[in-house]
Amino acid sequence: MALSDAPLLRALTGPRPEHAPVWFMRQAGRSLPEYRELRVGTRMLDACLTPDLAAEITLQPVRRHGVDAAVFFSDIVIPLRLAGVDVEIEPGRGPVFANPVRTAADVDRITAIDPLSLDGTAIAAAVGIVTAELGDTPLIGFAGAPFTLAAYLVEGGPSKEHLRARAMMHSDPDSWNRLAGWLAQVSRRFLEIQRDAGASVVQLFDSWAGSLSTADYRAFVAPHSHVALEGIGVPSIHFGVGTGPFLADMRLGGIADGVGVDWRLPLDEAAAILGPDVSVQGNIDPALLSAPWPVLEAHVRDVVERGRAARGHIVNLGHGVPPETDPDQLTRIVELVHSI
């Protein structure tokens, strides 16, 4: 089978494959004992920038679960680290920035960094190792969407409602648009580095878009997410959590080939909102991963059934794999989806 016939590519660009492809956001990571073992003594972002380590971590879930895609082991803040921004991942908390971007002067300083100056050597090397081993299983490259990155960068770390970033949109729209525009260029560059090294699909993560009103999403965020994805040259998936009120906007005017849906909206209803020209991805509720298998099985069957209403369907979770997940549940989901 050539890569172009891979079920993931066909679910995005047709013809629809016989069985829905399946992969899991955060499939590589803390749910796997082999990941926890390999990561001992190495900080998260250092692991992402050590080619043979990032490659091995990427491949672990593919070997264990038999998923239909690998997702490059990285993080949404890696391109900022490559741009020289002082960021670390605090275990149990998330990305933490030494110098939050709060004022117009802060925005001037960070946007003076040239996004094209990102050194993608380590990333390209890791992608090369992965694609050599994967053969005709596609590798998904990814980046953070401008708003989700800004939600960390303006605040300085994880926050519940991203108040400072959302305030800046209204109190200083010029600074907001310069910052979001720069973040879009940085993420775009990171996607291009992964694409040029062999990733055959890309995904843009706007995990925190759900804290926005529809009006703010349209006015201050969507135009920048467009810049990150438009003309990327490989099939793309645009994912967000809590995007129900503006789900149709997640198509980015037809730029996205697939839209990732969270667990709140049944996929047949999502397909009706999105229309016939885009595929859907999701939307198993991560909470049910800790339910007894018969309960989870019935839920997965329902998700697959509802996904038939869309042009194409990639089975996934509605958000990333929770760290305490029993990996055997994920393997069982893959076996089930491949049998339906």
Ligand SMILES: O=C(O)CCc1c2[nH]c(c1CC(=O)O)Cc1[nH]c(c(CC(=O)O)c1CCC(=O)O)Cc1[nH]c(c(CC(=O)O)c1CCC(=O)O)Cc1[nH]c(c(CCC(=O)O)c1CC(=O)O)C2
């Ligand atoms: O402590 C560790 O070992 C690293 C934890 C880890 C990080 N990125 C990671 C991993 C592997 C894993 O999830 O186990 C690795 C990671 N980060 C990301 C992905 C892409 C994907 O979900 O497939 C992946 C998995 C890549 C892969 O499977 O190969 C991208 C990412 N980083 C981040 C976000 C924002 C968000 O979480 O929604 C997102 C969007 C992904 C998503 O929505 O699941 C920011 C981030 N990075 C990180 C954290 C976790 C902090 C913590 O709870 O300890 C957080 C904050 C959070 O999860 O709330 C660090």
